[in-house]
Amino acid sequence: MQSVIFKVLKHKKHTLLAHPIMSIKNTVFYRGKKEVLVDFSAQEISSDGALIYLEQLERKHGLLKRISSFIPDNRNPLYTIYDRYSQLKQRVFMLIQGYEDVNDVNHLKNDPLFKDVLQGDLASQPTISRFENCFDKASIFSLCYDFIDRYVESLEGRDEIIIDVDATDDPTHGKQQLTMFNGFYEQFMYNELFFHDGETGQIILPVLRPGNSHSNKWYAGILTRIVKRIRAMYPDLKITIRTDSGFSCPAFYKVADKYSLFFATGIASNNVLKEKVLRAEKAVRKLYLEQGKKYQHFIEYTYQAKSWDKPQKCYAKIESTGLGMNVRHFVSNIEGKEAREIYFDFYVKRGDRSENRIKEVKNMCFSDRLSNHSFTANFFRLMMSSISYEFMRLIKEEIKLVGDKTVQKWQVSSIRTYLLKVGATIKTTKRRVYYKLSKAFVYKDLFRNLIALK
Structure with missing residues (x-):
């Protein structure tokens, strides 16, 4: 039970009863006899501890700096706080870290790591929205x-x-x-x-x-x-x-x-191509129906559609899958390879x-979030998603240099979850900035090796 303490104020001969002050306990539940409490007394912690690694990649490759030079800026410099490079950096780093909407800046405005990487406060949602719509x-x-x-x-x-x-x-x-x-x-x-x-x-x-x-x-x-x-x-x-x-x-x-x-x-496929593979298709179907064998057969033929300037060398894969016939046609001018090699060693990859x-x-990387009204603004959003993907691709290349085979198979979502989203605090002195990542970070050795690459 929470105790109630009443303040009694004495003024001359009158006794006044003030509002009650509740003694607050932060108990969430009991685990057996052990009390579990929650409060907000820890240091400022960010869930985006790997931002410093993204900053290192940007310094190494200069990708955002280069792209920002193509972004038009007709603003009055007297009223400009954020340059185009800072705005692009904020938007792309947010995408990389999984913040897909411009509105997400409202949840990050107090994030100490974002503030450090951007060297100041984050631009507001209206500012970033105007930034996305500046393109012609x-x-x-x-x-x-x-x-x-x-x-x-x-x-x-x-x-x-x-x-x-x-x-x-x-x-x-x-x-x-x-x-x-x-x-x-x-x-x-x-x-x-x-x-x-x-x-x-x-x-x-x-x-x-x-x-x-x-x-x-x-x-x-x-x-x-x-x-x-x-x-x-x-x-x-x-x-x-x-x-x-x-x-x-x-x-x-x-x-x-x-x-x-x-x-x-x-x-x-069309009627002409169906006629070209008809005999082979019947043979493959008969083989499956009579002997129960799943079978693949390739044929080569020359074909010219009415709209083509000249005939092309074409191929067909006729396959019995057990669920029906699967016929695929493809055209190629690759020399020195048979149809099966072109299809399995090259095309299907x-x-x-x-x-x-x-x-x-x-x-x-959220290129499906093209929700601006302007077509050019949405085109720019597609490009920013592609830039975010390029950062992830660069991370994959560096992982190949220092990571094991399992880590090298990570897709973008795995890189974000396992490598980039890590709890961290920041401490700033006159001469140094300390990024302190969680001791429980499973991939701290991988992270250490990545930031050590020059």
Whole structure:
């Protein structure tokens, strides 16, 4: 029971009864005879102890500093508190740490580690919202070209590259500009297009498109710009394009011929292709029905759609799965390999190298949170999610240098949960800043090795 103490105030000959003061106990429950209490007397603790590591990565690579130079700034300097670099740094670091909405700044305004890394108070939600809406079309184009140029600069020493191209849907639930109904996905949405490096996973370029866009909308034109910039610096570099059937179009084959590109891309089935595989399909089906064998068979044929300039070498995989027949068609000009090698040793790897990387950008770096009204503001949000993914990719590269095989398999969500979200306090003196991470941090050795990398 909580005792009640009454203050008795004596004034002259009168006795006045004041308000009761409750003696507060912080008991939550009893564990047997042991009392469990809670209070708020600890030091200021942040759950984002790895922010100092992100700061080190930024100092090492200068990614945000470079990108901030392309962000327009027409503000009156007399009324400006936060420069574009500080705003970009705050927004991207929040995304990396799992704070997907601008409103989340309200929960971080007293965070001591964010304040230290940003060298001051955090910008408010309205300030960051205005920051996201500062972009115009010209600035978006400039930033797109910088994405490509930064990728081209990373190619030194490589003899060949693989460019994976794929798209993903982003359902919308408001009145964003250019959100439209897509009949294939049966929803109102944006259509996001990604160009990835098939070996490193680096995003070459993210592109936001209206919701009713076909998979190959703007594809050939953007690919041409990317290839031109690569060829300008590395004219002899072997380039191979890997896509699904949505990107098989006449314009692509013209680009491939013009710039001597290799490729492996799926093609959608039609009556002509069904006729070409009919005999093989019957044989595989009969083998399964009579002997119960699951079987794969590849055939090679030449095919030219009416819209194509010339015939292409095509392949088909006919497979009995036990649940029915699975027939896949694909076209490739890769030389010196048989159909089975092209399919299993090269083409199907796009599932991990492209599709899984897009899932990381979309679901773990929050490129599905395009809720601004302006299309250009949402394009910029997509780019910030891609920048957040790039930080995570850099962390993966450093983990390969110091981590074990289990840690090297971490996806973005695992890196955030196990490595970046760790309790820490900060102590500042005149000469030093001390980041004190939790003693219970399971991966403290890994963290120590990462921050020791130069």
